[in-house]
Amino acid sequence: MDFEYSDKVKALRAQITDFMDAHVYPIEKERDHFHDDPANLWKRWPGIEDIKAKAKAAGLWNLFLPHEYGEWSPGLTNLEYAPLAELMGRVIGASEYFNCSAPDTGNMEVLARYGTPEQQEKWLKPLLAGEIRSSYVMTEPEVASSDATNVATRIEADGDDYVINGRKWWISGAFDPNTKIFILLGRSSTEGPRHKQHSQILIPRDTPGIEIVRPLDVLHSVHSPFGHAEITFTDVRVPKENLILGEGRGFEIAQGRLGPGRIHHCMRLIGQAQRSLEYMARRVENRVAFGRKLADQGSIRQDIALSFCEIEQARLLTLKAADAMDRYGNKVAKDLIAAIKIVAPRMTQTVADRAMQVFGGIGMSSDFPPASAFMNARYLRFADGPDEVHLAQLGKQKIAELNALPVR
Structure with missing residues (x-):
């Protein structure tokens, strides 16, 4: 590279x-x-x-x-x-x-x-064209949706239509007035292999039978105007041509979708961590405590140095993952995608936390960017799969790969 x-x-x-x-x-x-x-x-x-x-x-x-x-x-x-x-x-x-x-x-x-x-x-x-926005409708309250084969919302054929019934939550963007279309992952069959039982379908936002139950707050913020909603689908009817790719192809589509999305989050998180470091460096250079600039304190210098190292490591891993996606495709690059999805949010949390600390009490407020970066990184440890799922899958993959190597 x-x-x-x-x-x-x-x-x-x-x-x-x-x-x-x-x-x-x-x-x-x-x-x-x-x-x-x-x-x-x-x-x-x-x-x-x-x-x-x-x-x-x-x-x-x-x-x-x-x-x-x-x-x-x-x-x-x-x-x-x-x-x-x-x-x-x-x-x-x-x-x-x-x-x-x-x-x-x-x-x-x-x-x-x-x-x-x-x-x-x-x-x-x-x-x-940026004329409308959209939502991806996957997670459900009644099942552990980190295992997406648990998703239970039904997509059932009825004549020339599909009928959707189920309950979803953490549907980002559902409250945005510009959101006009949902892409929903649901169960279209109970037969055959687990990963062939689900489909994805397009549902216009104004289709009868859709009810937005409530907004879900993230660390006491509802993220207006975007929002994260709990939604029920009751006998929601859409034409069969709204199905994407075909019945039972839901996980195939999801894997094609989630790889780039995961790494995009990480790219943006690197920017938030870098900005937090810049704010931290300016603060310690211009703040005096106990007769000395904060920048002259050994522990502060260590925090700056460690933050620089951690951001650079995460940035390089992000670039390596992106390069592997370009060269070999998302499937081959899945180990690097999983690795950076684990690393980047945690790194940004750590760097933002250090920045908040050097700002003192005002570091907890929205007057400066680090607090928002910290909260954003924390909830992105759930978006597109929680840490535990990526760690488990990556660990399983590496155990198999490393055991296939000759003993030296």
Whole structure:
């Protein structure tokens, strides 16, 4: 792997940095205060569409979609996209300005890879244009959904339709007024191999029988306007052409979707950790306690040094995983994808925690970025599979691989 960014990536990094300086950092507090106001619950900050239009006009749009998607893609590899996503990720939520935010990115990849021309025309094109948003509907309250073969929501054929019945929760984006389409994973059969019993289907948000029961808060925040919902589906009827790829293909689709999504989270987390380190370094250089700058304290210097080392390690692992995805595909790169999904959120939590500590009491507030980075990293240890699942699968894989080696 070449550790030097290409000229194309260097130019895009400079362009994104300038864009963030001009349009994203200056409005960060204004946007957050708008969303924190109870009067604005589930409303979108009014300035978002203007920033999106500027990003689109600048060509900083849909950069996440790998080059193999042809006409849908701007032509970047995963390795080229990684350092760009890191810059976007420095401000939580800013990826939407570039149409590079979850869960839309994964849903667009599903439609680009597996969708019919009709599905692409109806849903992929407006998603790629940033005109609508989407949700991925998988997790359920009654079963341990980290083992997705437990998912019990039924998708049953009835004439020319499928009928969906079940209860879901932690459905990110369901409250966003721009969310118009759900991609739901459900059980379409009880026969045959466990991994061939589930399917994925497109459900328009306004289909009769869908009830949003309540928002679920994350560490006392409901993440308005995006939100995470508990939803019931009662006799929800959609035409058969809304099925993606075919019956029993749900896990095949999920594996194609989750690999890139997992690494995108990690790319953005590197940006949040790096920003926390920068804030920490400035704080200790300008703060005096007990007659000495904090920067002169040995323990503080150790925290800065360790944070630098840990960020660099995670960044390099992220780039290695992205490079392996490009060279060999997501399936072959699954060990590296699992590894960085374990490492990056924990690293960001640790670095942000150190930054919060050097800020003192104000470090616990939203006045500075580290507290938000800490909370974001904590809940991303659940998103796209909890740590324990990745550790178990990675451990099993490595035991088999290492035991296949000759004893030396």
